[in-house]
Amino acid sequence: MDRNLKIDNIDLKILSELSKNAKLPYTDVANRVFVSGGTVHVRMQKMEQAGIVKGSTLALDYSALGYDVTAFLGIYLEKSSMYEDVVAELQKIPEILNLHYTTGAYSIFARILCRDTKHLREVLHDKIQSVVGIERTETFISLEERIDRPPLLY
Template identity: 40%
Template sequence: MQNYEIDNLDKSILEALTENARIPYAELAKKLAVSAGTIHVRVEKMKNAGIIEGTKVSINAKNLGFDVCCFIGINLKNAKDYPETIKKLEAIEEVVEAYYTTGNYSIFIKTMTRSIDHLQMLLINKIQTIEEIQSTETLISLQNPINRDVLP
């Protein structure tokens, strides 16, 4: 990753791509009063600098039937168990995010399940069977009122 300082044009490009990653460069160029070539060059520079890591489709989990968002704080038996535990958690499809944290938990994960019964089965049959885990604390999310990307 190279050192790259973004300017106002780069910020405008990032904001537009965050809003709609599929916007054609020509349309974006017209909107920002520059050439499509300029947009292309700037996007490539930001990709090379690691600022833009790719594009992705945003999936609505609820519309796919995943109604229960849950956060689980995990305490490990030993700190050295972290890499193995992460490997095991990564194999569980309901685990959508994991963080190595300071504070009360060694690992903090986000899970998505179809129901409370599904969550219970996930905890009993998958997460709590990981031998490196000493204990867990489960927090069910009732709402996600703020969900945004970092903007420059």
Template identity: 45%
Template sequence: LISGSRFIIDAKILGYTTTAFVGIYLDRAMSNPRAVKQLEEIPEVLECHYTTGNWSVFIKILCKNNEHLMHLLNKKIQAIEGVSRTETFISLNQQIERQIKL
């Protein structure tokens, strides 16, 4: 039932104030394993989901500011082989954070 415990870091104290979600379009499904492997190497990528719908992959990233976000998008994420384009959503405020109720 309980799978572990963890320390929760206050990212704002470390200067990370921008949370964004990025929908990633891959040129083909076969690109997924390689793309995910490269996304794992980017420390700002907190979550990665293989999805249905418009995007092949949907990620959550944490950045220091919009300039940092732009650098990640242009120099790291969009530079991954197989990524054809991205669509980015900046979170203005996280309004709900919880786990499933027992």
């Protein structure tokens, strides 16, 4: 893994195009960036080997699949030294989509996805709040997600 790979404007343009649509053929990316398809292919391989590109994702409408509740969870730890053990347990909970070690009021901030509020209650009570090292939690239910976009790459 080459962590010293130098990224230039062409790489950033390639990443920008593919972050908008990961299924875009390299030839289409090449046309938009004004390079050859081979150039896109080689540069993507190098960025994958360097660990910059970690794969591609499939965007799903979770609501259409019956998952209607997105919640954010502020987690207070009994002691910050318990962080690694708590994360190891939280990683086992499939409803947790993201986990961040944070500054501020919470030790950990998480995003979770559930079918409904009953499912959310079960996840909170039976799974998350039973993890040793978690002192308490605060839950914020998302009413609407208005913006979901990749970051702007310069």
